Amino acid sequence: MVSAPRHRGDLTADISEDGLRSDGARTDAAPAENDTAPAGNSAAPAGNDPEPAGNSPEPAEIADLFYALCGRRRDVRGQFTGEPVDDAVLQRILGAAHAAPSVGLSQPWDFVLVRDPGTREAFREHVATERDTFARELSGEDAATFSKIKVEGILESTLSVVVTYDPDRGSPAVLGRHAIADAGLYSVCLAIQNLWLAATAEGLGVGWVSFYREPVLRALLNIPDRVRPVAWLCLGPVTHLERTPDLERHGWRSRLPLEAVVHTERYPDS
Numbered sequence: 001m002v003s004a005p006r007h008r009g010d011l012t013a014d015i016s017e018d019g020l021r022s023d024g025a026r027t028d029a030a031p032a033e034n035d036t037a038p039a040g041n042s043a044a045p046a047g048n049d050p051e052p053a054g055n056s057p058e059p060a061e062i063a064d065l066f067y068a069l070c071g072r073r074r075d076v077r078g079q080f081t082g083e084p085v086d087d088a089v090l091q092r093i094l095g096a097a098h099a100a101p102s103v104g105l106s107q108p109w110d111f112v113l114v115r116d117p118g119t120r121e122a123f124r125e126h127v128a129t130e131r132d133t134f135a136r137e138l139s140g141e142d143a144a145t146f147s148k149i150k151v152e153g154i155l156e157s158t159l160s161v162v163v164t165y166d167p168d169r170g171s172p173a174v175l176g177r178h179a180i181a182d183a184g185l186y187s188v189c190l191a192i193q194n195l196w197l198a199a200t201a202e203g204l205g206v207g208w209v210s211f212y213r214e215p216v217l218r219a220l221l222n223i224p225d226r227v228r229p230v231a232w233l234c235l236g237p238v239t240h241l242e243r244t245p246d247l248e249r250h251g252w253r254s255r256l257p258l259e260a261v262v263h264t265e266r267y268p269d270s
């Protein structure tokens, strides 16, 4: 189990010290799917029946693993191997996504699994066009830096998961959304984050692609007009996860220190 004391909250910690092998495979020390708290219905991740308390990791161990997982998660573009994703693993990951909190318990997400090479190629071509559109807005050093950055692994990854938002789910009286329409969209983003962390825990990589126009993706996947495609996620086994985000490695932008974004009592004056 967890051996040495670690700095709780050190998100750069190598999770391999915390029970995940550096090749991404889970070891006995990592939380198994049935270590998660029961959600109480079939929406919960598969196989998450409660275990006798004696077999469960201590809260401090769970916390250490969780913080390490948050640090290990990366957006992946260039490290996909294209190997298959085990069906049971995919179900666990989707179950984790479906266990996310949602405004009014509306669960406004859907997950479209896209494996067809023709569909993925068509999307990749569209993304390439949008990449060019963005590139034309750049000049000088930014243009040179961006030209070296890969923004998708659509064909290299094993499959794509397109996550959508249906504002009609649970409507008209979505509890908690009457004043903030975007709360539905926030819920979908939480499902995506659950998916991302679960995939990372399973040793897989995820890459979010947003270089697309919603009408194009709707037409490609038969998504109704009222439904918003929120993310095209590339998913699959990876050679490794980088320790530093790609954009930082390529000099596009650096992560902010925590102190820069935490404020006390009031938002800072502009």
Ligand SMILES: Cc1cc2nc3c(=O)[nH]c(=O)nc-3n(C[C@H](O)[C@H](O)[C@H](O)COP(=O)(O)O)c2cc1C
Binding pocket: 073, 074, 075, 076, 077, 150, 151, 152, 207, 208, 209, 210, 211, 244, 245, 246, 247
């Ligand atoms: C809403 C959203 C959209 C994103 N779109 C893209 C994208 O189109 N292409 C890409 O390569 N990365 C995309 N990313 C990944 C970010 O670039 C990445 O999360 C960020 O650089 C930090 O790196 P990390 O996720 O590895 O920590 C997106 C991330 C989010 C949250």
